[in-house]
Amino acid sequence: xxxxxxxxxxxxxxxxxxxxxxxxxxxxxxxxxxxxxxxxxxxxxxxxxxxxxxxxxxxxxxxxxxxxxxxxxxxxxxxxxxxxxxxxxxxxxxxxxxxxxxxxxxxxxxxxxxxxxxxxxxxxxxxxxxxxxxxxxxxxxxxxxxxxxxxxxxxxxxxxx
Amino acid sequence: xxxxxxxxxxxxxxxxxxxxxxxxxxxxxxxxxxxxxxxxxxxxxxxxxxxxxxxxxxxxxxxxxxxxxxxxxxxxxxxxxxxxxxxxxxxxxxxxxxxxxxxxxxxxxxxxxxxxxxxxxxxxxxxxxxxxxxxxxxxxxxxxxxxxxxxxxxxxxxxxxxxxxxxxxxxxxxxxxxxxxxxxxxxxxxxxxxxxxxxxxxxxxxxxxxxxxxxxxxxxxxxxxxxxxxxxxxxxxxxxxxxxxxxxxxxxxxxxxxxxxxxxxxxxxxxxxxxxxxxxxxxxxxxxxxxxxxxxxxxxxxxxxxxxxxxxxxxxxxxxxxxxxxxxxxxxxxxxxxxxxxxxxxxxxxxxxxxxxxxxxxxxxxxxxxxxxxxxxxxxxxxxxxxxxxxxxxxxxxxxxxxxxxxxxxxxxxxxxxxx
Numbered sequence: 276x277x278x279x280x281x282x283x284x285x286x287x288x289x290x291x292x293x294x295x296x297x298x299x300x301x302x303x304x305x306x307x308x309x310x311x312x313x314x315x316x317x318x319x320x321x322x323x324x325x326x327x328x329x330x331x332x333x334x335x336x337x338x339x340x341x342x343x344x345x346x347x348x349x350x351x352x353x354x355x356x357x358x359x360x361x362x363x364x365x366x367x368x369x370x371x372x373x374x375x376x377x378x379x380x381x382x383x384x385x386x387x388x389x390x391x392x393x394x395x396x397x398x399x400x401x402x403x404x405x406x407x408x409x410x411x412x413x414x415x416x417x418x419x420x421x422x423x424x425x426x427x428x429x430x431x432x433x434x435x436x
Numbered sequence: 437x438x439x440x441x442x443x444x445x446x447x448x449x450x451x452x453x454x455x456x457x458x459x460x461x462x463x464x465x466x467x468x469x470x471x472x473x474x475x476x477x478x479x480x481x482x483x484x485x486x487x488x489x490x491x492x493x494x495x496x497x498x499x500x501x502x503x504x505x506x507x508x509x510x511x512x513x514x515x516x517x518x519x520x521x522x523x524x525x526x527x528x529x530x531x532x533x534x535x536x537x538x539x540x541x542x543x544x545x546x547x548x549x550x551x552x553x554x555x556x557x558x559x560x561x562x563x564x565x566x567x568x569x570x571x572x573x574x575x576x577x578x579x580x581x582x583x584x585x586x587x588x589x590x591x592x593x594x595x596x597x598x599x600x601x602x603x604x605x606x607x608x609x610x611x612x613x614x615x616x617x618x619x620x621x622x623x624x625x626x627x628x629x630x631x632x633x634x635x636x637x638x639x640x641x642x643x644x645x646x647x648x649x650x651x652x653x654x655x656x657x658x659x660x661x662x663x664x665x666x667x668x669x670x671x672x673x674x675x676x677x678x679x680x681x682x683x684x685x686x687x688x689x690x691x692x693x694x695x696x697x698x699x700x701x702x703x704x705x706x707x708x709x710x711x712x713x714x715x716x717x718x719x720x721x722x723x724x725x726x727x728x729x730x731x732x733x734x735x736x737x738x739x740x741x742x743x744x745x746x747x748x749x750x751x752x753x754x755x756x757x758x759x760x761x762x763x764x765x766x767x768x769x770x771x772x773x774x775x776x777x778x779x780x781x782x783x784x785x786x787x788x789x790x791x792x793x794x795x796x797x798x799x800x801x802x803x804x805x806x807x808x809x810x811x812x813x814x815x816x817x818x819x820x821x822x823x824x825x826x827x828x829x830x831x832x833x834x835x836x837x838x839x840x841x842x843x844x845x846x847x848x849x850x851x852x853x854x855x856x
Contacts, residue, residue, distance in 0.1 A: 288624055288713060292821040297800035300473040301503065301510035303480060315828035335625040338658060339821060340800075341560040343477050343576040363658055364629050365560055369576035416460045416590070430582050431485045 276396045278356055280329040282386045282403075285316065287333035291366065294337065294345040308344050309351025326353025329392060333359065333383045337366025346370040356394060358382055358401065358410070371417050372426045378410035438688025440596045441663050442631040445571040445685055449554045457595040457692075465495070466553040466570075468583040471539055471796075472500040474558030476514045477577035478584065479521050490525050491587030497529040497548060498522055499539035502796040504532065507803035537768025537794040540564035540652060540736035545768055550674055551666045552683030556583050561736050561818065563654040567647035568674065569666035569684060574655060594631045594660040595694040601638035603702035608746065608852045611646030612738055612816065612836035614699070615653045616707040620717025621697070628658035630694065633687065635665060638701040644673045645742035652737045653818050656714040706851045708814075709834035712822045720839045723849040729811040731756075731844040732825075733837055734765025734792065735799045738816035741771055743837040748780040750841035750852055756788040757847030763805045765792040789844070801825045807832075814843045 285293075292315070299311045313320040330349065336359035337345060346369050349357065357370070358378045370377050376396055385404035386392060392403040399410035413421070423429045439447065443455050450461040470478050475498055490496045498518050503511035515532065522530035529548060536542070540561050543549050551569035555562060560574035575589070583589045599618060619626070632654045639647070647664050654662030664670070666684045674682050706720035733739070733747050744766060756762045764784050766772035772794060775781060784791055798805030799817040807813055807826030813833065815825065820832035833849060842850040 290819075290821045292800070292819070292824050296823055297473075297802055300802075301508065301514060303476050315823035335628065335658060338624055339560065339655075339819060341474065341558055341562075341574040341576050343474070343558075343578060347477075361625065361628065363625070364660060365574055365576060365655075368579055372576060372578040414460075414592075426578055426582055427481050427485055430487075430585060434485060434487060434585070 278327065278329070278394045278396060279391060280327045281325065282329055282331050282388060282390045282392055283320070283324055284383065284386065284388050285313070285330060285332045288335045288338055289332050290339035291337060291342050291345040292339055295342065295348040300342060300344055305347040305351030308348035312348040312352055321352060324352050324354065328354055329394065330354055330357040331383060331386055332357065334361050336362050338363035341365045343369045343373060346373045346375045350375050356396065371420060374425055380408050380410035382408055437692065438690035440631065440633060440687040440691040441569065441665065441685045442571055442596060442633065442661060443593060445552060445554060446591065446593055455593045457593050459593045461591055461593060462588050463554055463591045464588045465556055465583050467495050467497060467548060467555040468580050469497045469499065469539060469543070469555065469557035469559065469562060470577065470580050471502050471559055472504060472511065472515050472518060473502045474577045475518045478558060478581045479517060481578050481581040482584065485585065487585045490584045493526040494528045496527050496584050497543065498527060498531065499542060500532040500536055501538050501794070502800065503802050504536065504795055505793065534769060538736045538739055538796055541740055541767035541771065544568060544648070545677055545770055547677040547679040550678045550680060550682035551670060552685060556580060556589055560655045561652050563659065563661050564648050564652040564736060566651035566654065566662040567644060567664050569664060569670055571661055571663065573661045594629055596631045596633055596692065597627055598693045598696045599632060599634050599699060600696060601634060601636040601699045601701050603638055603700040605638065605641060605701055606705065608838035609704055609706065610742065610836045611642055611650040613704050613707040614701060615650045616709050616714070616717050616834060617704045619653065619656055619709065619715040620707065622657055624656060624713055624715045625658040627654065630659050632657065632659045632662045634662070639664065640667055643742050644669055645740040648740065649737050653714065656818060706836070706839050708839060708849060709820055711820050711831040711833065714818065714820060714834055720835065720849050720851045725848050726812060727848055728760055728814050728843050730805060730807060730813040731760065731762040731840050732765065732798050732805060732813060732815040732817060733840050734763070734767060735796065735817040736767065737818045738837055739765050739767030739771065741774060743816060744771065744775045744780055746837040747841040748783045750838060750855060751787040751789065751845065752783045754787055754845045754855060756844045760844060760847040762789040762844035763792055763798065764789050765797070766794060768794055798825055814840050814849060816840050
């Protein structure tokens, strides 16, 4: 799968209280949650970001709470991909379970807000700032889950089988 | 090659003699937990897969502790959904109303977690139960749905980091100051994906309450779990509370650790984590004259008996400073009752504190103590991220119970000896 999108940069340790503040966790609808995505840092972000845009971050993206509302809020914006140097572990599982693709690569200093980058998700190849960057491969086990359409489809098959 | 406690528990739960870091295992679980903000998403997924039952109605736990007593209509609707699900599927451990406490204080107290268990919870602070010598970790709602249905979950075996702690504790310094000190040393991703194991005489000297508060904040270093060896104190705790047999695992002498830290606890002072990361550690003495608008003593980190006891000792006969609010939140109904019997409530009321029912409420900026723009709080909670307790321009300092109580009296960040 190839993706071309505009970059939105967020720094290190972007925690889940930034991605979606707890006061909105009564909601479960991604569209509703997305209106508040990144509110403490950038309240206009949901209005400015377009479907297909790409979030680029530094270390430990998604640290903090286990709230699945965090990947859901990002998905609700139509963002399909986050590229970060590293991800927090619960967020990593949650994103894949919900169908948000994460790539581990250090491109933070290569791009600026608004740059357009091209990413071959299945190959993990990122074209940014005139360079070709190879993301850390997605663990084979996670890839299998993604290919099966996520954990819930995997479970559904198990129950039906 | 030897194994750590974490590896031994995971091996035993995946039908293996040996596991190694990085290995992906299918692991049976002893408990799956969710709360009023994470369970609704789990139940939506449960519907989608068309499951007809949970793997074991006694091993699925719902605790309605975050936005309760219900903060608004949507929260009430969420609680109602979980209640109806619990009735329909015969969930044994459904806690709400007067039976409800903050989940990570409640489950050990109810004896639902014991040494040797594997527990998964849709709450990042599920790692708290490592204090009992159990493997426990936080996950998202979808993973919990899988666990609720299948009774097992996939896990990557973590690498291990050892924290060997020795030396004599200073008065009023607790496990909370130690974990804030450790976060200051290693950072909020210093233990990413790893197990944090605590050993040494200084750990053996700690109360169970202090151990819970250390294990609770493993996630603040990005860890998968925190874990403690089982000793006489753990066994005494389980004898008092456990509802089923426990199994004790010990790390082998030749177990592998990716890192080993030696910590002299006599050098751990009144550590405070400044805004806006739990790793932003400073000594309370360095923080000078910052006016504090609100103090919160409570949460899954520090709402237990030891915390209330320290707060009562410091607040006895004193008054909370004018223009500072002090909210005390006993973590469970049992702690609430015991604090009342011991006379702490009178001490807190005489000092001008607010006593809240058990709730996660203000810790995550949910309700029952939200901060205005520019306000500053000292909290015994676990996170001080931007906007965590209210307005994005409010700030949170994390501290132990003694610093929090002293701060309430002075209205600025203070050490206990400044008020005693």
